[in-house]
Amino acid sequence: MNWYTYIKDYQSYLRIERGLSKNTIENYSFDIERLCVFLETNQIEVSPVKIKEETLQDFIYAVAKEVNPRSQARIISGLKSFFNYLVFEDYRIDNPLELVESPKTGRKLPDTLSVEEIDRLIEAIDLSSNEGERNRAMMETLYGCGLRVSELIALKISDLFFDEGFIKVTGKGNKERFVPIGMQTQHYIELYRKTVRIHQTIKKGAEDTLFLNRRGNQLTRAMIFTIIKDLASKINLNKNISPHTLRHSFATHLLENGADLRSIQLMLGHESITTTEIYVHLDRRFLKDIVNNFHPRK
Incomplete structure (x- = not known):
């Protein structure tokens, strides 16, 4: 077996047994393929089963000249996962x-927007076009429910439980969760459905998809990024934002207004509470308020 055969088997394992998304699998695979290029460039002929720590160290040193520590850490983590898979499948007896x-990379704090900045972004949407009503509904959903961009574009009409005040979200690893949805967000989704979507010719297979492009098909991640970047440019917002910025802002504003981390974790669909804890670092006043409100010697 050559490298690419092992990689293909590993991709199947990530998809079927770990339930990872296509984007995540591509990211894992990219780092292994980068190692393959290094081996070919340096005329090193060795299989994944026989490669030793020294060769991998040489690769990591070479990568270190090109990328920052955070990217190095991601590459090492991805390769460790690949070799753990080879051990798990009995191709190797050790992880090199x-x-x-x-x-050491430190913890990067996510960018956030103020409520005023989010309002300005949404107010900048051109509502004279059909896409405008859709875009407003999408922006309200991203911020109002804290969704990932992949979760937004995959959202289905059958996932809307407005009578109960929830939507069903399919997150990483195809894990489902129910997220509360406010009346304002519900209003804009219904407005889009009843005034725009109802008049579209919908492609086969997209009948249940909530947000559609002008051709009646599911939107792409890139399209959502473009919409948000264009709105930021329109209001001269001097921040590098993405759909994830609205998700970060959702969590940060909840925390600042007194929500507990466990509730935020459930709504965001974080596997670990440590991922959610990053939001505590955004506003140190939250920690001071905890002591002032709850410690007996405040």
């Missing part, structure tokens, strides 16, 4: 990266 440490 087991003792290799990732560089």
Whole structure:
């Protein structure tokens, strides 16, 4: 078996047994393919089963000249996962990266927007076009429910439970969760459905997809990024934002207004509470308020 055969088997494992998304699998695969290019460039002929720690260290040193510590850490983590898979499948008896440490990267705080900035973005949407009503409904949903962009474009009409005040969201690893949805967000979704979507010719297979492009098909991730970037440019917002910025803002504003981390974790669909804890670092006043409100010697 050559490298690409092992990679293909690994991709099947990630998709079927771990339930990872196509984007995540591509990211994992990219780092392994980068190692393959390094081996070919340096005329090193060795299989994944026989490669040793020294060769992998040489690759990591070479990568370190091209990328920042955060990217190095991601590459090392991805390769460790690949070799753990080979051990799991009995192709190898050890992981050659087991003792290799990732560089210290620190914790990067996510960018957020104020409520005023979010209002300005939404107010900048051109509502004279059909796409405008759709875009407003999407922006309200991203911010009002804290969705990932992949979750937004996959949202279905059958996932809307407005009578109960929830939507069903399919997140990473095809894990489902119910997220509360406010009346304002419900209003804009219904407005889009009843005034725009109802008049569209819908492609086969997209009948249940909530947000559609002008051809009646599911939107792409890139399209959502473009919409938000264009709105930021329109209001001269001097921040590098993306759909994820609205998700971060959702969590941050909830925390600032007194929501507990466990509730935010459930709504965001975070596997671990440590992922959600990053929002505590955004506003140190939250920690001070906890002591002032709950400690007996405040």
